[in-house]
Amino acid sequence: MNSQERLLTIFLRLQAGERLSKARLSTEFGVDPKSIQRDISRLKGTLEEKSHLGLEIVFDSLDNTYRLIGKTIFNKKDILVISKILLENRALNKSELYSLLEGLLALLSIEEKKEVFSIISSERFRYKSLTNDRDRIDTIWNLSEAIRRERMLEIEYKAPLKDAKSHIIFPVSLYYDAHYFYLVAYHLKHGKHTTFRVDRIENLSESHVKKPEIPHKFKYRDGEVRNQKVDAFEGEKINVKLRYTGIPEIVFDKFPNHEIISCDKGDMIVRIETQDTPGLKRWILGQEDEITVLDPQSLADSIQNSLEKMLKNYKK
Known part of the structure; x- marks a missing residue:
């Protein structure tokens, strides 16, 4: 294996999430540790030149390994605060919460990760999700994309103590309020903006019904409305x-x-x-x-x- 192939192999393994030590790579490739150090330095230099990629190779002194991370402005204090908020509001089920916390902690070094984890470990272990523990993250993303692209949707929505019902809607706003995510949409049948709780949406798909023409003065303005409302609903x-x-x-x-x-x-x-x-x-x-x-x-x-x-x- 020549040096270019070795460089590519090291980068691909880093990209796959491996933590690589200089000693281990030296043994695997049968080269001097100084050669591996030069490889790492070349890769780091290339990523610094290609700053738009948002990638960085960092060294963890705790276990003497290199790893690839996405550059972030978050430090351990920021991630601790975000983790505390996520644990407190109980908006996600346990599986989604654990996955999100792991993603945040992965932005830190091993030592910093242990520090933050030790602070939140008790809350994490005792975390109780809401009664409706349906997955939310994918639904929130799909609804956000529909809003951004101005797409009509057909949803199956189950209101409390009622059977699921189909609605044709034009989504305009998505927000969080006291444990739950809510969708505001212009309801074609009712001719007005209506609020739906996201975890009660059982199915959603794009509709080919024509988008409504909403006069400018009746358009929904998220920031203005959020400064007025006490709860999630329209009044x-x-x-x-x-x-x-x-x-x-x-x-x-x-x-x-x-x-x-x-x-x-x-x-x-x-x-x-x-x-x-x-x-x-x-x-x-x-x-x-x-x-x-x-x-x-x-x-x-x-x-x-x-x-x-x-x-x-x-x-x-």
Whole structure:
């Protein structure tokens, strides 16, 4: 085997994910260790010149091996934070989560990988996925591609306590909210945007139905809508005036589009821009006596009615 063939063999083995030591390669190829060192240096130099490939050969001093990695701006601290978020939100089933964590940890050296793994090992071992543990990653990618390419879809969707039903939709937005991924799509039959929970989509395929012509003023704008919503579902835009006596950040972080009307020693009046959905009432009720709805009166009446019904559940 000549030097060019040896270079190619080493690169292909690195690309396959092998960790290679200089001593082992020297024995296998029957050459001096200095020759292997020159081979590695040549490969590293070539990859540095071809920076667009995003590949790098790194050396792990822990076991004296070389490996090929994709260049990343992530360090061990970044990967620890991302891993913690993944473990906490429980959005993926155990198989997908483990695979994703392994992919993240593979970006680190052996020593750094052990450090991060030791921190998350208990949470990883005790990880419990959601009741519906269907695979999500491939579905999320396919839906994202349909949105990017502006493709019509036919989906089989199983709503709670109902049989699966077919829908022809034009997908426009995909997002995550409190454990679940959601798809927003223009529903041809209903003539409006509808929200679907991704893990309840049993099948999806491209539809050849003509794409709808949606007027510009009715187009779905992800960022704007996400700053208004309390939950995953669609509702009418609403401005709510509140008196709040709790920690201000709870309101500010939940509703980025807020306006402080007055604030005096823990008694704050604020106006929020949101959407009228069931999640709005649930959030308000969850603040207990620290929040009072001042306007609109219809929302205040609805909150009072809910509280009276709740109180009856506790009266003997």
